[in-house]
Amino acid sequence: AQSVTQLGSHVSVSEGALVLLRCNYSSSVPPYLFWYVQYPNQGLQLLLKYTSAATLVKGINGFEAEFKKSETSFHLTKPSAHMSDAAEYFCAVSAANTGNQFYFGTGTSLTVIP
């Protein structure tokens, strides 16, 4: 089975500062990893996904994430936060042997301080 742990349910950064949202996964087989963003009263929008092609994955809106197998991590970063980045962020893991079911973390709420 797979699972995801997101450290820090709330993260605050100043506008222009580095954004770092942490995600650690557990999987007995090679995982697929995803980051989604959820704005208030909206569904989840895909930011990026890891599928084993490259360990550093670039996504939309300037976000990127690095897959580190030795640390079982898939942290999300952005060099410079914008006010529009304020949202809820979810990490998810899936694998081919579980029917590509998603297992989500509990989410991290990002606040950007002007």
Added chain:
Amino acid sequence: EAGVAQSPRYKIIEKRQSVAFWCNPISGHATLYWYQQILGQGPKLLIQFQNNGVVDDSQLPKDRFSAERLKGVDSTLKIQPAKLEDSAVYLCASSRPQQGGETQYFGPGTRLLVL
């Protein structure tokens, strides 16, 4: 390409009443998912369909929840009777087969409040 459509967007009911949610997936997506997202938590899978067959409904409270996807396209999720703890956002997602992990595309959700 149109996204996943859901209706209604908001619903307020009293406990013990029934309610139904509708989802239309992205055209051509064979797999459809229903999730429950309680405030402050990540989405939890309720049921997964492949075309009109159920792949996994192990976390669906079958004494009160039911779902169907009769023609393998749109789907309905029903709660009868509703309880206070059913207050949540119900998300529908769809996906299609692809190499390297299927991406799920989510609708805007239906926000349910049970009073």
